[in-house]
Amino acid sequence: MTGQTSHPVALVTGGTTGIGLATARQLHADGFAVLVTGQNRDTLAAAERVLPEDVVVLRADARIPGDAEKLAAEVDRRFGGLDLAFLNAGVGRFAPLEAVDEAFYDEHFDINVKGQLFTLQRVLPLLVPGSGVIFSGAVSVELGQPNWSVYSATKGAVASMVRALAVELAPRGIRVNVVSPGPVDTPALDKLGLPGAALADFRETIPVHIPLGRIGTAEDVARMVSFLASPAAGYITGTDILVDGGLSAGV
Numbered sequence: 001m002t003g004q005t006s007h008p009v010a011l012v013t014g015g016t017t018g019i020g021l022a023t024a025r026q027l028h029a030d031g032f033a034v035l036v037t038g039q040n041r042d043t044l045a046a047a048e049r050v051l052p053e054d055v056v057v058l059r060a061d062a063r064i065p066g067d068a069e070k071l072a073a074e075v076d077r078r079f080g081g082l083d084l085a086f087l088n089a090g091v092g093r094f095a096p097l098e099a100v101d102e103a104f105y106d107e108h109f110d111i112n113v114k115g116q117l118f119t120l121q122r123v124l125p126l127l128v129p130g131s132g133v134i135f136s137g138a139v140s141v142e143l144g145q146p147n148w149s150v151y152s153a154t155k156g157a158v159a160s161m162v163r164a165l166a167v168e169l170a171p172r173g174i175r176v177n178v179v180s181p182g183p184v185d186t187p188a189l190d191k192l193g194l195p196g197a198a199l200a201d202f203r204e205t206i207p208v209h210i211p212l213g214r215i216g217t218a219e220d221v222a223r224m225v226s227f228l229a230s231p232a233a234g235y236i237t238g239t240d241i242l243v244d245g246g247l248s249a250g251v
């Protein structure tokens, strides 16, 4: 716990919709003081309306290290420290190799890898001993899926970064893990870049491939983050935890 509040403090990047939003709600219910970030003014405003009043909603574009700097200063000013950083902001769009251009590649790596790394770097001085860092990965690292090469590469980079950082930060009492969801029903599905009929087909066929027979919910992932943030997970670091309904085991 930090010095300026009796509550543990959690930062959720990309906390304005989907998994991040559900996790912000879960952590708030768990007793955390919560800050969330996003970059889109509409979703930031919508998050402000639906999240509990005392959740802090901040604009910080994960592509811009200067925004991470300002974010860290704001967390410091408000709370003086941090007990959990959930580095969840991310994007993912389908593209066959021929359609991948530099802008596509850069956007994915800038948000999913560079953004997560530099956000952690900037908030690192605020993380107290006993705190946790959780990165957002994806089951796609385990699977070969067509049209998904760039996105999978970003999540592979994250998984690899987590193992190094877990060892590097362990002497400071900071645990670092990655939570890797399978398909989860969030606004991300509408951003995949699939035409309407293909998206409807994608949604319909997902459960067929999942041993537990349904697509994941944002709350399924939020509960895992909540567990990893809790003292019950105090001996867990450097792991990649799949929340995929058995998808990867069944392949």
Ligand SMILES: NC(=O)c1ccc[n+]([C@@H]2O[C@H](COP(=O)([O-])OP(=O)(O)OC[C@H]3O[C@@H](n4cnc5c(N)ncnc54)[C@H](OP(=O)(O)O)[C@@H]3O)[C@@H](O)[C@H]2O)c1
Pocket: 013, 014, 015, 016, 017, 018, 019, 020, 037, 038, 039, 040, 041, 043, 044, 060, 061, 062, 063, 088, 089, 090, 091, 092, 111, 136, 137, 138, 139, 180, 181, 182, 183, 184, 185, 186, 187, 188, 189, 191
């Ligand atoms: N849904 C799935 O099936 C699934 C599966 C595996 C992994 N994941 C991962 O889970 C994480 C959350 O995804 P989700 O499904 O909850 O998707 P989502 O509903 O689209 O949420 C993405 C979040 O990231 C934020 N974000 C995007 N670009 C940003 C930027 N440049 N700067 C700051 N924030 C940014 C969004 O805010 P804005 O609205 O402001 O852009 C939003 O809050 C992602 O890392 C994703 O790769 C999702």
